[in-house]
Amino acid sequence: MKRFRRGVPALLLALGLAVLAMPEVAAWLMGGTQGPYPAARLLDLALDHAALSLAGVLPAGLLGLVLGVVVTRPGGRGLRPAADAAAAVAQAVPPIVVVALAVPAFGFGWAPTILALMLYGIMPVLRATVGALEAVPPETRLAAEAVGLSPRQVLQEVELALAWPLVLDGLRVALVLAVATTAVGALAGAATLGTPIVIGLQNQNQVLVLQGAAATAALAFLADALLLMAVPARD
Amino acid sequence: MILALIAIAALLLPLPFLGVAPNRLLPGEGVSALDAAGFWVAVPVVLLALGAWRRLPGWAGAAAAALGVVAVLGLAGAAANDRLADLAPAARASFGAGFWVAIVAGLSLVAMRGAWMGLAVAVGAAVLWAMGGLDRLSLVVEATARADALQSAIWTHLALAGAALALALLVAVPLAWAGFRRPRLGAVMGAALSGVQVVPAIALFALLIPLLAALLRAVPALRDLGLGAVGWLPAVLATAAYLALPLWRSLSGGLASADPAAVQAAEAMGMTEGRILAEVRLPLALPVFAGGLRVAVVQAIGLVTLGGLVGAGGLGAVVFEGLSQFATDLMLLGALPILLLALAADTLARAAENRLARPA
Numbered sequence: 001m002k003r004f005r006r007g008v009p010a011l012l013l014a015l016g017l018a019v020l021a022m023p024e025v026a027a028w029l030m031g032g033t034q035g036p037y038p039a040a041r042l043l044d045l046a047l048d049h050a051a052l053s054l055a056g057v058l059p060a061g062l063l064g065l066v067l068g069v070v071v072t073r074p075g076g077r078g079l080r081p082a083a084d085a086a087a088a089v090a091q092a093v094p095p096i097v098v099v100a101l102a103v104p105a106f107g108f109g110w111a112p113t114i115l116a117l118m119l120y121g122i123m124p125v126l127r128a129t130v131g132a133l134e135a136v137p138p139e140t141r142l143a144a145e146a147v148g149l150s151p152r153q154v155l156q157e158v159e160l161a162l163a164w165p166l167v168l169d170g171l172r173v174a175l176v177l178a179v180a181t182t183a184v185g186a187l188a189g190a191a192t193l194g195t196p197i198v199i200g201l202q203n204q205n206q207v208l209v210l211q212g213a214a215a216t217a218a219l220a221f222l223a224d225a226l227l228l229m230a231v232p233a234r235d
Numbered sequence: 236m237i238l239a240l241i242a243i244a245a246l247l248l249p250l251p252f253l254g255v256a257p258n259r260l261l262p263g264e265g266v267s268a269l270d271a272a273g274f275w276v277a278v279p280v281v282l283l284a285l286g287a288w289r290r291l292p293g294w295a296g297a298a299a300a301a302l303g304v305v306a307v308l309g310l311a312g313a314a315a316n317d318r319l320a321d322l323a324p325a326a327r328a329s330f331g332a333g334f335w336v337a338i339v340a341g342l343s344l345v346a347m348r349g350a351w352m353g354l355a356v357a358v359g360a361a362v363l364w365a366m367g368g369l370d371r372l373s374l375v376v377e378a379t380a381r382a383d384a385l386q387s388a389i390w391t392h393l394a395l396a397g398a399a400l401a402l403a404l405l406v407a408v409p410l411a412w413a414g415f416r417r418p419r420l421g422a423v424m425g426a427a428l429s430g431v432q433v434v435p436a437i438a439l440f441a442l443l444i445p446l447l448a449a450l451l452r453a454v455p456a457l458r459d460l461g462l463g464a465v466g467w468l469p470a471v472l473a474t475a476a477y478l479a480l481p482l483w484r485s486l487s488g489g490l491a492s493a494d495p496a497a498v499q500a501a502e503a504m505g506m507t508e509g510r511i512l513a514e515v516r517l518p519l520a521l522p523v524f525a526g527g528l529r530v531a532v533v534q535a536i537g538l539v540t541l542g543g544l545v546g547a548g549g550l551g552a553v554v555f556e557g558l559s560q561f562a563t564d565l566m567l568l569g570a571l572p573i574l575l576l577a578l579a580a581d582t583l584a585r586a587a588e589n590r591l592a593r594p595a
Contacts, residue, residue: 201437
């Protein structure tokens with residue numbers, strides 16, 4: 001099946017990186033004398049990491065999608081510059097800075113990271129949604145109106161149906177970036193795959209750094225592969 | 236408008252507006268805006284409400300909102316002066332959640348109504364600071380105490396970002412040209428550079444240390460050049476690795492954007508490959524490249540922050556010192572300048588880009 005095959009390279013990459021993150025492999029590679037991170041705890045962290053990434057990306061995706069639809073409606077066109085500017089600002093502020101700014105307001109834990117992921121994730125989805133909706137041929141829209149569909153039906157049954165693969169592609173990019181970015185949350189006290197990286201940096205234990213990095217990248221490629229397989233191929 | 240409502244609610248509800256603590260280590264006791272400032276709260280509330288009033292023209296609304304934001308800051312400063320008057324000098328007054336919500340919602344309102352009024356907020360804050368109205372706020376106390384270190388951190392930060400940008404350009408320009416001439420090679424480069432983006436940034440910064448240490452052990456001559464496994468080198472290398480993608484992508488896109496008909500016409504006129512590049516391809520590629528350069532500059536300022544983890548200094552070092560000591564003022568002192576630098580770079584680059592995009 002074609003859609004299944006699209007995800008295979010990313011899946012293989014994820015597997016390879018997961019092997020690299022295994023305690024024995026990482027310790028052997030780094031020639032480390034210090035103890036590696038146990039596999040069971042790494043797996044726990046991976047689950048937390050995935051949950052945190054989703055908690056940040058899902059609201060961002062929803063917001064980006066809704067904003068993208070609003071600014072392409074006749075009534076919302078005026079909002080387009082404001083939405084573009086807001087998304088650009090959100091993208092200009094690096095996640096680590098958002099985390100550092102959010103800790104004083106929300107305290108240590110999950111909240112600063114979720115906020116950073118949300119701000120970071122809106123832009124790719126917004127851009128993909130607007131691009132995809134604008135790529136719908138005007139004739140198609142006119143034809144749908146001509147057969148008597150209401151604006152809402154045109155949006156749901158024609159425009160979004162045609163735009164959907166591109167929108168999902170934007171969501172995939174946002175999710176992959178979010179999984180890689182979530183590691184930063186460890187600096188604000190959230191349990192993520194960044195935790196071994198931070199511990200490793202503090203104790204100069206490079207084995208932990210390698211494990212955390214490889215496991216995060218493995219999770220990001222796994223998310224990429226799963227979404228590539230879930231989304232119908234465009235062509 | 237919803238933003239003004241949020242800001243006003245943050246001022247009127249019993250949210251901690253200011254935290255008053257006996258010293259900088261103990262957690263503060265929250266004081267709401269109403270308790271801290273009494274009926275003076277009405278000033279920012281009225282100004283913010285005016286800022287959202289649709290009947291007012293955009294500039295007047297933006298000005299009212301800007302004054303409202305300055306008033307929130309002024310109230311916090313005055314309340315801190317007031318509350319700390321009878322306490323020991325070690326006592327601290329820090330901003331609470333209510334303050335942050337009011338300020339962020341107020342600034343967003345300013346940005347919606349007329350972004351250039353943001354300058355008025357900066358001027359207002361500077362006047363308040365100069366008049367001593369903010370002197371007892373913990374953030375200002377900390378900034379004054381560390382003024383020299385902070386200033387040198389800002390310069391280090393900019394120098395690191397500039398070095399990373401230069402290095403990334405040095406790599407991306409020849410790669411883009413090679414990829415343009417041989418598209419198959421270009422596809423491989425694209426995949427490799429995109430792959431880098433998936434590596435978490437903190438991990439790349441951290442992993443460079445053992446790699447560089449191994450390299451320096453193998454080639455000790457490099458050490459004599461002043462290169463070290465810890466410090467600016469891993470920070471610049473790691474940042475440049477992330478910047479390479481936007482630069483490479485925009486350069487490749489720009490080179491490919493030349494209309495084949497225009498290139499053929501130039502060839503038919505007998506232009507050499509070099510002249511076609513200089514007179515046809517590059518002028519057409521410039522606007523596309525400018526967009527990539529803007530993204531790279533902004534990302535450089537942000538990413539260099541992580542250099543604080545590997546001993547490169549800069550504003551990141553201030554942020555991480557704050558995070559490790561749970562000292563919120565230090566986190567803000569590092570993060571706020573990064574935020575302002577990134578936004579300023581974005582605005583300037585956007586203006587330059589618009590000028591380039593306009594047909595001459």
